[in-house]
Amino acid sequence: MTMMQNVTILLFIAVFLSGALGSKAACTYRAVGDTFVIPLNDAEEEIPPDSSLTWTHNETVRVYLKRGSNVRIKTHDINTRGSLILENVQIIHSGKYTARVYNKDGTLRTASSLELCVRDPVLEPTVTVKCEENGTILTCRTSNNTETTVLWIKNGKETLNVSNTVLHVHSSELKHRFSCRVRNEISEKTSKDVPPVCFHTGPTSEKSDEKNNNNTTQNTNDDSSEEKYVFGLDLWWMLVLVTGVGIVMLIIVCLVCVCCQKKRRKAREEEEYRLTALVSSDQSDQKTERSERLAKSQRPLPPVPVPRCPPSPPYM
Incomplete structure (x- = not known):
C-alpha cells in the first residue's frame, strides 16, 4: 500500500513538472510595444457571419465578444478570420488567451488558446x-x-x-x-x-621589472601627475572650487545691487511723500484764507432805521 502511494505521488509530481515545463515552453514571447496577432486557428478560414466568437484573457476577462453581427465587448480588434489583434503590448497583457467559436445553434465550432509572455528588451550592460x-x-x-x-x-x-x-x-x-x-x-x-x-595588481615579476628597469617612465609619470595638482589640490577640484567661489561672489553682488536699488526707491518715495504733504498743507491754507475773505465780503448790512413819527396832538 505504501509503495502504491509513493508511486502515485511520483506520478503526480511528474505530471505537475511536465505541465509546468510544457506551459513555459509553449509561451510566445513578444517585446513591450510590439503589435501581435493571436491566430484563431491554423486553417485561417473566415468565420461565418452568424456565428458567435469569444476571446478571453486568463479565462476570466472577456476582451472580445460578438453574437452574430452584434459586437458586445471590444477591448481589442479582430480581423476577418477572427484573430485577435493586440497593439502596443505591455507586461499586463501577458497571460493565456482563449478563443471559442460557436455555431448558430450553439454548438462549439472552434477553440484555441495561446500563452503570451511580454518582456522588456534588455539594455546595454x-x-x-x-x-x-x-x-x-x-x-x-x-x-x-x-x-x-x-x-x-x-x-x-x-x-x-x-x-x-x-x-x-x-x-x-x-x-x-x-x-x-x-x-x-x-x-x-x-x-x-x-x-x-x-x-596595485599584477604578477610580482612585472612589479620588480617596473621598479628596476622603468625608473625613467615612473619619473615622467610622477611629473605628469604633479602637473595635475595646483596648491596641493587636484586640478579638477581647484576648478570646482574657483567656480563655486565665483558663483557665490556673483550672488553677493546681485544681492547688494538689489538692496541699494530698494534703498534708493525708498528714499525717493519718502521725498515724494514730503512734497505731497507740503503741497497739500499750502492748498489747505489757501482755502482757509479764501473762505475767510468770502465770509467777510458776505457780512449782512446793518438794519435800516425805522423813521419816528411826531406825537399826535391831544384829542379835543
Missing part, C-alpha cells in the same frame, strides 16, 4: 572593475531586467563558461579584455570591452 590583491572582480550590471542570462566574453571572441554576474580575473590574465552579454527571450546586448587594469 556595463562592467565595473573592483581591484584585489591577486586580481580583479568584474561585475556585469544591467538596469531594467532581472530575468536575464549573463555570458562573459574574453577578447571579443572566446566565451567563458561563467553565467554569473560576477567574474574573478586572476592577475595573470590582466592583459586580456573582457565584456559581458545579457539576453532574454526577445533581445540581447553586449557591453563594451573593459581591460581589468589595477595599479
Whole structure:
C-alpha cells in the first residue's frame, strides 16, 4: 500500500513538472510595444457571419465578444478570420488567451488558446572593475531586467563558461579584455570591452621589472601627475572650487545691487511723500484764507432805521 502511494505521488509530481515545463515552453514571447496577432486557428478560414466568437484573457476577462453581427465587448480588434489583434503590448497583457467559436445553434465550432509572455528588451550592460590583491572582480550590471542570462566574453571572441554576474580575473590574465552579454527571450546586448587594469595588481615579476628597469617612465609619470595638482589640490577640484567661489561672489553682488536699488526707491518715495504733504498743507491754507475773505465780503448790512413819527396832538 505504501509503495502504491509513493508511486502515485511520483506520478503526480511528474505530471505537475511536465505541465509546468510544457506551459513555459509553449509561451510566445513578444517585446513591450510590439503589435501581435493571436491566430484563431491554423486553417485561417473566415468565420461565418452568424456565428458567435469569444476571446478571453486568463479565462476570466472577456476582451472580445460578438453574437452574430452584434459586437458586445471590444477591448481589442479582430480581423476577418477572427484573430485577435493586440497593439502596443505591455507586461499586463501577458497571460493565456482563449478563443471559442460557436455555431448558430450553439454548438462549439472552434477553440484555441495561446500563452503570451511580454518582456522588456534588455539594455546595454556595463562592467565595473573592483581591484584585489591577486586580481580583479568584474561585475556585469544591467538596469531594467532581472530575468536575464549573463555570458562573459574574453577578447571579443572566446566565451567563458561563467553565467554569473560576477567574474574573478586572476592577475595573470590582466592583459586580456573582457565584456559581458545579457539576453532574454526577445533581445540581447553586449557591453563594451573593459581591460581589468589595477595599479596595485599584477604578477610580482612585472612589479620588480617596473621598479628596476622603468625608473625613467615612473619619473615622467610622477611629473605628469604633479602637473595635475595646483596648491596641493587636484586640478579638477581647484576648478570646482574657483567656480563655486565665483558663483557665490556673483550672488553677493546681485544681492547688494538689489538692496541699494530698494534703498534708493525708498528714499525717493519718502521725498515724494514730503512734497505731497507740503503741497497739500499750502492748498489747505489757501482755502482757509479764501473762505475767510468770502465770509467777510458776505457780512449782512446793518438794519435800516425805522423813521419816528411826531406825537399826535391831544384829542379835543
